[in-house]
Amino acid sequence: MKVKVRIITQATGAVEAELTDEYSPNTFRAIIEALPIESIVHTWGDEIYFETPVSVPEENAKEVVEKGTIAYWPPGNSLCIFWGPTPASRTPQEIRPASPVNVVGKVIGDPTVFSKVRDGDRIRVELMK
Numbered sequence: 001m002k003v004k005v006r007i008i009t010q011a012t013g014a015v016e017a018e019l020t021d022e023y024s025p026n027t028f029r030a031i032i033e034a035l036p037i038e039s040i041v042h043t044w045g046d047e048i049y050f051e052t053p054v055s056v057p058e059e060n061a062k063e064v065v066e067k068g069t070i071a072y073w074p075p076g077n078s079l080c081i082f083w084g085p086t087p088a089s090r091t092p093q094e095i096r097p098a099s100p101v102n103v104v105g106k107v108i109g110d111p112t113v114f115s116k117v118r119d120g121d122r123i124r125v126e127l128m129k
Contacts, residue, residue, distance in 0.1 A: 003032060004128040005105075007081070009041065011116035016128070017070055019105035024059040027072045027102040031079070036126040043119045044098065046084025046112075050123050052077055061100030068111040071101035079104075079125065083111035 007015045021028040031037075031054055039050035055077050065071060069082045080101060088096040107114075117123070 001028075004108075005035070006126050006128050007107075008124045008126070009114075009117050009121050011118065011121060012113045015113060016108040017105055018108055019070065023062075024072070024102035024104055027054075027056050027059050028104050030054045030056050031072065031104060032127075036124060037079070038122065038124045041117050041119060041121045041123050042078075043117070045086035045089070046095070046115065047080055047082045047086050047097070048114050048117050048123075049073060049076065049078040049080040052079055056102070058100055059102045061102055063096065063100050065095050065097065065101065065103065066106075067095060068107040069095070069103055070105040070107065071097065071103045073097060073099070073101050075099055081107060081111060081114050083107075083114055 002020045041048050041050050071080050082095045
């Protein structure tokens with residue numbers, strides 16, 4: 001199953017994304033049930049993450065992800081959006097989360113727009129109608 005969502009920040013406006021149950025179905029369901037999610041952004045290299053009301057364990061968790069990946073980070077109950085290396089990356093091309101993440105989707109279009117988002121900015125994730 002795939003669901004389109006809108007990710008909204010003041011810096012980016014509305015960015016379209018697609019969530020899927022392909023990789024982590026239980027995590028996907030928990031996030032969909034929690035929408036809309038409003039939170040405060042934290043930055044970490046070429047990644048933003050923000051706390052959610054969701055609490056699920058690792059599920060087919062990945063140590064390295066691709067550009068544009070949206071994933072759930074179990075230790076922080078957070079959603080993450082990746083577009084480049086993080087402080088944990090071992091090469092300039094590698095995108096490595098702080099610890100394994102449950103992949104739940106991808107940004108449609110250019111995920112580097114999230115580089116405009118700053119620590120402390122507000123973010124909202126909502127279903128597209």
